[in-house]
Amino acid sequence: MASTRSLQPLVATARRAPRPVARLAAKHVIRKQLLNTDTAPILYSAHAKAKGARTGRIEGDDLKVDLVMAKALEGAGDRGKTNPEELFVAGYGACFQSAMNASAAALGTKMPTDSEDSVVSTTVHLVGDMEKLDMGIRVDMKVSIRGLERDRIEKIVEKAKEVCPYIRATRGNTTTNVEAVQL
Structure with missing residues (x-):
């Protein structure tokens, strides 16, 4: 509680980033959606296992992908891998x-x-x-x-x-x- 109080003066004086001006017509105003991802209903779930990090393999239900370290990161960069x-x-x-x-x-x-x-x-x-x-x-x-x-x-x-x-x-x-x- 005391640490929260000590931050209040900083929060009160903090400069907020300027908000972009809405260019859309009033009927098309974009509202920020406040979705709680902890409690929202699950629409779809994907699952994969990574083995061997950047030079290993990814396996999922319908997914099998071989991985390789990109050449730009001093890896092999083999064709057919990602x-x-x-x-x-x-x-x-x-x-x-x-x-x-x-x-x-x-x-x-x-x-x-x-x-x-x-x-x-x-x-x-x-x-x-x-x-x-x-x-x-x-x-x-x-x-x-x-x-x-x-x-x-x-x-x-x-x-x-x-x-x-x-x-x-x-x-x-x-x-x-x-x-x-x-x-």
């Missing part, structure tokens, strides 16, 4: 694109039906200092949708940022940069 960053980037991009599709529908926008007309190109960067064991990730995405104006794509992206489970899970720990471009 690494944790590639697995993360694949899941993140697919999840964000699903969030975009749901967000577009919520905003009354029809997404293209051809998969080549809606593309999320995602790059995950392993950043930091390996020697000091101080590492993290940064994510860059480029979102392209054929047939939609850039401002419409940006509205879909902004809504998707609020609902994508990957962005929500990494918010506050990982920088995710999303750029909207027209195809």
Whole structure:
């Protein structure tokens, strides 16, 4: 209790980061969802076992993936094998694109039906200092949708940022940069 009181003056004087100005029409205001992940109903569960770290194997119910240390990290970088960053980037991009599709529908926008007309190109960067064991990730995405104006794509992206489970899970720990471009 005493430690909480001692922090109150610091909290009271702390500068808050400026909030971004909402660019969406009033009927499309994005509300922060306060989901309690400890008590929310489970919609789906995936399970995998990692053996041998970055040079081992991942096994799940319908998943068998051989891992290799990336050449950039002084590993073998064998073809036919992958690494944790590639697995993360694949899941993140697919999840964000699903969030975009749901967000577009919520905003009354029809997404293209051809998969080549809606593309999320995602790059995950392993950043930091390996020697000091101080590492993290940064994510860059480029979102392209054929047939939609850039401002419409940006509205879909902004809504998707609020609902994508990957962005929500990494918010506050990982920088995710999303750029909207027209195809």
